[in-house]
Amino acid sequence: MGVCPAVSRYFRRWKYMILLLLSVSVLAWLATFAGETVKAIQDTHRSAQTLEDNAEVLRGGMQYSWKTVTQVFSNPLPDTPPPKESCPEKSPLLHGALKLTFEDSLTLKEVESENSGVAEGQYQPPDCLAQQSVAILIPHRNREKHLLYLLHHLHPFLQRQQLRYGIYVIHQAGEVTFNRAKLLNVGYLEALKDYDWDCFVFHDVDLVPENDYNLYKCDQQPKHLVVGRNATGYKLRYKGYFGGVTAMTKDQFHKVNGFSNTYWGWGGEDDDLRIRVELQKMKIIRPPPLIARYTMVFHKRDSGNEINKDRMLLLGRTPQVWRTDGLNTCSYSTLSVERPPLYINVTVDIGKPLH
Numbered sequence: 001m002g003v004c005p006a007v008s009r010y011f012r013r014w015k016y017m018i019l020l021l022l023s024v025s026v027l028a029w030l031a032t033f034a035g036e037t038v039k040a041i042q043d044t045h046r047s048a049q050t051l052e053d054n055a056e057v058l059r060g061g062m063q064y065s066w067k068t069v070t071q072v073f074s075n076p077l078p079d080t081p082p083p084k085e086s087c088p089e090k091s092p093l094l095h096g097a098l099k100l101t102f103e104d105s106l107t108l109k110e111v112e113s114e115n116s117g118v119a120e121g122q123y124q125p126p127d128c129l130a131q132q133s134v135a136i137l138i139p140h141r142n143r144e145k146h147l148l149y150l151l152h153h154l155h156p157f158l159q160r161q162q163l164r165y166g167i168y169v170i171h172q173a174g175e176v177t178f179n180r181a182k183l184l185n186v187g188y189l190e191a192l193k194d195y196d197w198d199c200f201v202f203h204d205v206d207l208v209p210e211n212d213y214n215l216y217k218c219d220q221q222p223k224h225l226v227v228g229r230n231a232t233g234y235k236l237r238y239k240g241y242f243g244g245v246t247a248m249t250k251d252q253f254h255k256v257n258g259f260s261n262t263y264w265g266w267g268g269e270d271d272d273l274r275i276r277v278e279l280q281k282m283k284i285i286r287p288p289p290l291i292a293r294y295t296m297v298f299h300k301r302d303s304g305n306e307i308n309k310d311r312m313l314l315l316g317r318t319p320q321v322w323r324t325d326g327l328n329t330c331s332y333s334t335l336s337v338e339r340p341p342l343y344i345n346v347t348v349d350i351g352k353p354l355h
């Protein structure tokens, strides 16, 4: 072919030029692309970081809102205090042996002002949930001074034991012979209308506990709290004695059908309760003698509470009659229920003896 050799030389130089240009532009393109890729990777990384941050914020938010949800649920009413922890097995407030005083000048107003945490005879510990709720039942007639001394000592005593409690004074109306046992049946029935008490303490008005380790709590078995009193040289009055102050759970007392209603006058009803307890194969327990000590405030035998001469006869028939003489046959009429600051005062007509 007759191509001019000068042209072909020219063309060859151009070819190199174009090749060079092409390679340069490819390189340039590659470089930009690479730059953009790096930037893109960096961007992805950055947005991932942002996402993570957002997730963190979200998680925090969830936690916060979950907290709010649980708070709302555990606290349905704004006025109810938050749930408390149980009181410890052993109260840190106990003193042990106490110095008791029986000032002639003591007034109800003073005792009220010493017990501002008590409302309508009831109390519960301010910063923990009591292990038991206890109704103290005190049969009463014409013993205002004894009642005052007892309230004076018993309120702080029970508060140191960190109990939820209510003090019921069951006042026998009228002049017929006193019937401690029937009044205690009435107290049990009336107290359960207020609250579902775990434990009942049947308490004579003239006995004041001397040591706050003597716990007014119920146990697996019926508990007798008065081992000794100053009037008897701090010895158990007799083997099997189950009077003065005793503690039974709601179920234990229900199981024995409560006290007999037929003991009018002094004595026998506590032995009758012991027989009922034994018939149910329960066993009376007592705290150590050094702890279960009481001061018996002096008094002479009340008129209207003469010794019950029939008591031995009645005790003999307890195993036959306990099912039909007790809580299930306790008829009475409540004359009034008053709620002064320190106790619930139930005044009741319990009828009179059959003969």
Ligand SMILES: *[C@@H]1O[C@H](CO)[C@@H](O)[C@H](O)[C@H]1NC(C)=O
Residues within 6 Å of the ligand: 102, 230, 231, 232, 295, 296, 297, 298
């Ligand atoms: C028991 O102590 C009380 C209060 O100090 C007192 O009134 C009573 O007479 C004492 N009883 C006996 C038998 O010492």
